[in-house]
Amino acid sequence: MSAPDVDRAAVAPHAVPAHARGADTADQVPADLPGLLGRLARRDPDRIAALDKGRDGTTIPVSRGELWQRTLSLAEELRTGGIGAGDCVAVWLPNWSDALAWQFAVAARGAHVIGINTRYNVDEVTHVLDRARPRLVALAHDFHDLDLLGGLREAVARSTNPPPAVAVVAGPGAPAVADPSASDVGGGAWAPATPVSAPPGIGGSGLDDLVVAFTTSGSTGMPKLAAHRAHGVLTHAVADATTIGIDEADLVLCALPLSGVFGYNTGMAALAAGATCVLQPVFDADTVLDDMAHHGVTHVVGGDDLVLRLAEAWKARPRDLSAWRWLGVADFQGRSRELAEWARDAFGTATAGVYGSSEVFALTAFWPHDEPAPGRWTGGGRVVHDGITVRVVDPVTGEELPPGQEGELQFRGPNVVDAYLGDDSAATKAFIADGWFHSGDLGALVDEGVFAFVCRMGDALRLRGFLVDPAEIERRLAEHPDVFTARVVGIPGPDGDTRAIGFVVPEEGRAPEPASLRDWCAETLARFKVPDAVHLIDAMPTTSGTNGTKIRAATLREWARQRFEDSRST
Incomplete structure (x- = not known):
C-alpha cells in the first residue's frame, strides 16, 4: 500500500510569518x-x-x-x-x-x-x-x-x-x-x-482557560466532548488565516455549523484575518450559491458531500462564482477529485485537501498552494504552524517510521485536545506517555511537518498480506460511467483472510452488472485488489454530523457479512 501521489520535492512551506512559526506571538495573537x-x-x-x-x-x-x-x-x-x-x-x-x-x-x-x-x-x-x-x-x-x-x-x-x-x-x-x-x-x-x-x-x-468543546464523530459509541484552551484556538485561527491567505477584503462562507470543529475553525480563521463571515443558518444549495454569487465569496471549507450539493445545484442553474479563490475540502465520500476539477474548470478555484478532527482541530494541515494536482486534492498536507508536530509510528510496535512508510499519525501541539468533558479516563487512552496523541488515522510522512492521510486505521484492508487503501478500489469503481458512488469494506472470509466487498450506487437509470464491475477493476488493479463481490444499492447508509455527511462503513460491513452468509446458504 502506498501513500497518495505527492511530489515531495514540490512541497513548499506555507507562507507563515514568524508569529505562527513559533517566534514571539505578542503582537499577533491576542491575550485572550x-x-x-x-x-x-x-x-x-x-x-x-x-x-x-x-x-x-x-x-x-x-x-x-x-x-x-x-x-x-x-x-x-x-x-x-x-x-x-x-x-x-x-x-x-x-x-x-x-x-x-x-x-x-x-x-x-x-x-x-x-x-x-x-x-x-x-x-x-x-x-x-x-x-x-x-x-x-x-x-x-x-x-x-x-x-x-x-x-x-x-x-x-x-x-x-x-x-x-x-x-x-x-x-x-x-x-x-x-x-x-x-x-x-x-x-x-x-x-x-x-x-x-x-x-x-x-x-x-486567560490563554490557559478552556473555551470550546466539540463532539467527536462517535463512530465507536456515544461521542466524546473534546475541549480546547484559548491559546490553541487563537494560535490556530491566526495560522489558518495566514496559510490559507485570507485578508480583510475577503468573504468566507460559513455553511458548516459553528458548533462543529470545521465550521468553528473556518469562522475563527475568517475573524482572525478581519474578513467577513457569510453565515448560513440552514444549508440550501441554491440559496448558498445565490449568496456566494451576490456577495462574491472568496473562500469555502467543507466536506465533499456539501460541495457535491453545490456542484449539482450550480450545474442545474449556473451562477457567476468567479470570486471564489480557494476551496478546502475534506474527503468524506470519495468525491473530492472530481469536485476539485469542477471548481478549477468552472471558476479557476484552487482546491486543497485538508486534514483535521474535533481533537486536533480542523484545518490542522492542508496542501500548499504550489503543490501540484492531483496530490493537492488528497487529505493531509503541511501543518499550519511549527508548534504542531506530527510523526508516524508502527501501530503494533510503536516504532517511529521514516517518510514514505505508513502507520498511525500522531500529533503534539497546542491544537491537540486539552480535556474530555465528563470523561477523565478518555485522555489516558488518547495519549501515550510522552504526550503524543493517537489520531487513529493511517498516514505517511512526506517531509518534516508534511503528511499524507490514507484512511482511518479501522478501514484499511489487508489483502493477501498487503495493506490496501480501500479508496484505491473505490476510485476505480467510481470511474465506471454507470457508477454514481462506491465504497469498499473488508470482512473476514472462512479462511480468515480479508475479503474486499464493494457497494455501488448506480447513476440514475443505470444498472451495471456486478460481474462487469469486477472485470472493470481487473483492467487496472492488481488481482488481489479486485473486490470479491460488488453489490448494487439504492443509497449509501450515512450519518449526518456537525462537519458533514459520512458513509457508515460499519453498516456496510454488516451488510457485506449478511450477504456473504446468505450466498453460502443458497
Whole structure:
C-alpha cells in the first residue's frame, strides 16, 4: 500500500510569518479570546464582520462594533447570572452572529462553550448534558420549525444532572423574546437584552482557560466532548488565516455549523484575518450559491458531500462564482477529485485537501498552494504552524517510521485536545506517555511537518498480506460511467483472510452488472485488489454530523457479512 501521489520535492512551506512559526506571538495573537474581536472593533468598528440571514431570507450586515457591543452586553448578563471560571455553557444555535457573540462572551467569563447541533436528537443532547454539565443553555427561539425546546425538556428529564438555566435567543433581526418563562426547564429562563448603550468593561480570561468543546464523530459509541484552551484556538485561527491567505477584503462562507470543529475553525480563521463571515443558518444549495454569487465569496471549507450539493445545484442553474479563490475540502465520500476539477474548470478555484478532527482541530494541515494536482486534492498536507508536530509510528510496535512508510499519525501541539468533558479516563487512552496523541488515522510522512492521510486505521484492508487503501478500489469503481458512488469494506472470509466487498450506487437509470464491475477493476488493479463481490444499492447508509455527511462503513460491513452468509446458504 502506498501513500497518495505527492511530489515531495514540490512541497513548499506555507507562507507563515514568524508569529505562527513559533517566534514571539505578542503582537499577533491576542491575550485572550475576546481580544480577537475587540481588536477588530477598535481598528475599524464599522467594517462588516458577518452577514446574517434574517427569517425572511434577507441579508443583515453585522459590523465589528455591533458584534463587540453585543458581546460586552452578554458578558455582563452572564456575570450577573453567576457564570464564571470553569463553567460550561451549551450553545444550541444555528449559524447566527449570536453564536459568535456567545463564544466570545462566555470566554470573557473564564467559562467554555459546548456547541449543540440543531439537528441533534434527544439521546445526543442528553449525552451532552450528562458529560458537559452546562449551567446554561443558549437556545434558538422558533428556529426552522424545530422543536428544540421540546427536545431540551426531554433531555433534561433523562439526564442525571440538575436542569440548566435557559437563555432564549431570538435570532437575527428579531426583537428579544418578551416572555422567556415558557422556556424554563427547571433552572430558570431569561432573554438576552438588546444593547442600547456601551455596557461595562468586559471581564478577564486567560490563554490557559478552556473555551470550546466539540463532539467527536462517535463512530465507536456515544461521542466524546473534546475541549480546547484559548491559546490553541487563537494560535490556530491566526495560522489558518495566514496559510490559507485570507485578508480583510475577503468573504468566507460559513455553511458548516459553528458548533462543529470545521465550521468553528473556518469562522475563527475568517475573524482572525478581519474578513467577513457569510453565515448560513440552514444549508440550501441554491440559496448558498445565490449568496456566494451576490456577495462574491472568496473562500469555502467543507466536506465533499456539501460541495457535491453545490456542484449539482450550480450545474442545474449556473451562477457567476468567479470570486471564489480557494476551496478546502475534506474527503468524506470519495468525491473530492472530481469536485476539485469542477471548481478549477468552472471558476479557476484552487482546491486543497485538508486534514483535521474535533481533537486536533480542523484545518490542522492542508496542501500548499504550489503543490501540484492531483496530490493537492488528497487529505493531509503541511501543518499550519511549527508548534504542531506530527510523526508516524508502527501501530503494533510503536516504532517511529521514516517518510514514505505508513502507520498511525500522531500529533503534539497546542491544537491537540486539552480535556474530555465528563470523561477523565478518555485522555489516558488518547495519549501515550510522552504526550503524543493517537489520531487513529493511517498516514505517511512526506517531509518534516508534511503528511499524507490514507484512511482511518479501522478501514484499511489487508489483502493477501498487503495493506490496501480501500479508496484505491473505490476510485476505480467510481470511474465506471454507470457508477454514481462506491465504497469498499473488508470482512473476514472462512479462511480468515480479508475479503474486499464493494457497494455501488448506480447513476440514475443505470444498472451495471456486478460481474462487469469486477472485470472493470481487473483492467487496472492488481488481482488481489479486485473486490470479491460488488453489490448494487439504492443509497449509501450515512450519518449526518456537525462537519458533514459520512458513509457508515460499519453498516456496510454488516451488510457485506449478511450477504456473504446468505450466498453460502443458497
